Amino acid sequence: MNWIGQQMAWIMVSLAISLALTLWLGLWGLIPAIGIFLLISYYMRRRAMARMGMSGGGFGGMLGGGGGVNYICISCGQRFKGGACPRCGSKMKKADF
Ligand SMILES: [Zn+2]
Structure with missing residues (x-):
């Protein structure tokens, strides 16, 4: 079973x-x-x-996590979820809990 x-x-x-x-x-x-x-x-x-x-x-x-991990873009400071920053397209990011 x-x-x-x-x-x-x-x-x-x-x-x-x-x-x-x-x-x-x-x-x-x-x-x-x-x-x-x-x-x-x-x-x-x-x-x-x-x-x-x-x-x-x-x-x-x-x-x-209640919907996943948020990231903060290192280049511009935008908060986002997923692979790349939606504002500047940078993949440089850090996790924000
Ligand atoms: Zn950015």
């Missing part, structure tokens, strides 16, 4: 538990059901983080 399949299976399991609790306890079952759902999603996120840490910094950094 691949990772996305595994994640789907976990979501199904947590949904099934939530549904069972809701049917069993009525509306009050929603409170522990939401708790279990949050716990499982928290656990899955931690597992995903560990997985990305193992698979190398590139992918994890891409997700963790």
Whole structure:
């Protein structure tokens, strides 16, 4: 089973538990059901983080940076994303976090 399949299976399991609790306890079952759902999603996120840490910094950094690294052009000081400065076309840049 691949990772996305595994994640789907976990979501199904947590949904099934939530549904069972809701049917069993009525509306009050929603409170522990939401708790279990949050716990499982928290656990899955931690597992995903560990997985990305193992698979190398590139992918994890891409997700963790909130949209990628900004660069500052050394020649003209323009902030930009990607390969070359849009203002002067220089590829001389430094990373700005
Ligand atoms: Zn520039």
